[in-house]
Amino acid sequence: HGVVTWVGEDAAGRALHPGARVTDLRGAFVAPGFVDAHVHLSATGLHLQGSTLGAPSKAASLEALRTHAAATDGVVVARGWDPERWGGAVPTVADLENAAPGRHVYAARIDEHSAQASSALRATVPRLATLDGYHPELPLTGAAHDAVRVAAQDALSDAQITEAQRAALDAAAADGIVAVHECSGPEIAGARDFALLAELGHPVHIRRYWGEAVRSAADAADLLDRTGADGLAGDLFVDGSFGSHTALLHAPYADADTCGTAHLDQDAVTAHVLACTEARIQAGFHAIGDAAVARVVTALAAAVERFGVPRVAACGHRIEHAEMVTPEQAESLGAWGVQASMQPGFDELWGGEHGMYATRLGAQRAATLNDFALLARNAVPLAFSSDSPVTPLGGWAVVRAATTHHTRGSAVSPRAAFAAVTRGAWRAGGVRDGVAGTLVPGAPASFAVWEVGDLVVRAPSDAVQRWSTDPRAGVAPLPDLSDGAPLPRCLRTVVAGTTVYEAG
The missing domain is CATH 3.10.310.70 (Diaminopimelate Epimerase; Chain A, domain 1)
Structure with missing residues (x-):
């Protein structure tokens, strides 16, 4: 009935469930399904x-x-x-x-x-x-x-939008993704697109975020009711991006005479966090540059001062991207239970001493970007994602990118990265039952079956999370995601006990 009832040896499982249908996976690898915590489906x-x-x-x-x-x-x-x-x-x-x-x-x-x-x-x-x-x-x-x-x-028709949304969700299911977080808003995909998505009825679970600022708890509750959103978070833009010279910086870009673009001032950011915290609604912002992140942290500090840490942490507020976070900010975010929704593929595309980040910011500032290890050390809950279509859908590619960061000391281990696209991403979407994103009795039966090569237990030398490679430690291995190793191929995706994708 859509729930895991047994994990363990065959003999015990067969004895407990003698009438169960048996599927021989012929050595395939079974793992919790991925959750992409930041997508744009249309x-x-x-x-x-x-x-x-x-x-x-x-x-x-x-x-x-x-x-x-x-x-x-x-x-x-x-x-x-x-x-x-x-x-x-x-x-x-x-x-x-x-x-x-x-x-x-x-x-x-x-x-x-x-x-x-x-x-x-x-x-x-x-x-x-x-x-x-x-x-x-x-x-x-x-x-x-x-x-x-x-x-x-x-100018798009309803049929075009629905067809595009369904194509994206079908592609997600084909890559072992069992849930996505749609990050929409008035200037992103619009109210019509958001409403059509609510009516789609696809088996992949969809959490819908609406990025529009409010100034009071009553406004927050009314907006949530009118849109049917799951939270007033996602891509509520404080700034833009490094590539377009619109991420908001304290100091000018290295290759342009600008500090970026501010879409929301400090007063608006603070008002939104206070309103959502009072209404017990999850808030969040798109914040990439250091000045944008500073505005969000300042607003969260105001909410902590007014409502206290437990109230703020209970809301599960989010920062999308969070590319330029200082150690002091990371410590505060971890203490307040604020979640960082990040995209390892960004560093893979644009990091490194000769990458776009270094061109835009100079080598010194570029080396501070997307420091997953810094956030993990400070107990900031991490949720990894693709920001598709910016980078492609694909959970294993996200895991590999998080473990092969261009900047030494900024990567996390494969197991920490895997947790950030499973348990961590469910948590970022408000599911805090302690079992979602795992395969234990009582957990939702949402998983994927993979064709893999070698299974390994590996921690990069500069990873934040370590564990014993002694098999007696009981540490489950993961597919080999080293450079050059082929990524696993999805054979089947199951959501709440129902197969939603099966390879031909």
């Missing part, structure tokens, strides 16, 4: 359906856009262009016009915090040229980007 689905600009060159990406546009009716949504892969180049308005003449085209950067828009799409946004982040030919950022994104979403 954007992911559209990306999976072929709207990609992620080719190694600008010319190849624009040719792919031309092909996709020719096969697509209505608005053309494309994603994934990255100047780091294109030798610094970016798509221009003229590029989009050449690839899809006269069409409404929205082409998002890989980090989803800036985008190029065709002339036809730009023309649908009144007073676009007056908004912050506007440029007549180059990609749009800030308020200008938000406006064209909303215009592109409004």
Whole structure:
């Protein structure tokens, strides 16, 4: 009935359950199902359906856009262009016009915090040229980007949105993911998309976050009621991203004369945390740069002062991304039970001495980013995720990225990383029963079956978590996730006892 009833030796299990159906997995590996704690389902689905600009060159990406546009009716949504892969180049308005003449085209950067828009799409946004982040030919950022994104979403039909959401959830199930946290909001996917997702009825569990600031407990309760959201958290933007020069910094970028973009001031951030804490609603923010993280920590401190630590911890407030956290801030976050929802794939893509982070911030600041070990040492609950479509869905890839950090001393062990995409991610989504994300009697029977090579017990030399490799210690091994080792292949995904994916 959807619950684990026995884990142990065959003989005892068969004696206790003589009528049970037996499935021989022929040596496959069974593990708790993954939870992706930060996704954007419609954007992911559209990306999976072929709207990609992620080719190694600008010319190849624009040719792919031309092909996709020719096969697509209505608005053309494309994603994934990255100047780091294109030798610094970016798509221009003229590029989009050449690839899809006269069409409404929205082409998002890989980090989803800036985008190029065709002339036809730009023309649908009144007073676009007056908004912050506007440029007549180059990609749009800030308020200008938000406006064209909303215009592109409004041009999608209900059927297109639902089809994209279902495609994303099907892909999640095919990779052993049993639950996702949708991070939406007015400028992200919009109220219509959010409502359609609530009606979808997919077997993968969906926790829906709505990122809109409130100023009172009554406002928080009313917004939660109107949207049907599970929390007023997720991508409530305090700032933007490093790649788009919009993450909010105390000191200017190394390669641009700006400190980034502030979407919420300190007063608004504090008001939201206080309102949600009073209403006992989970709050959270998108905060990447050090100045953005500082605003969130200051707001949480105000809530602790007014309501006390137990009340704040009981709400399970979240920080999404949390890329620049100081040791002092980590200590406070751990003491207050605030959860860090982070994306190891970001360091894999953009870390290292020659990566985008170092270009944007300089080597010294870049080396402080995404310090998973710092947060773990300070007992900050970790939930790892993909932020799909920014990085692809895939739990094992997330685990491997968390253990192979570019900065020595910032990685965590494979078992700590695995916990952050299973138990930790369930906890970040408000499930605190002590068994979700495990395979023990009484736990939900949500698991995946994997084709694997070697199973190993390994801790990187600089990992925060250690354990004995002596088999007598009873430490369960994990698949070999070292560089060059093939990632496990999902054979079956089961949610609450029901198979939702089975490999052909």
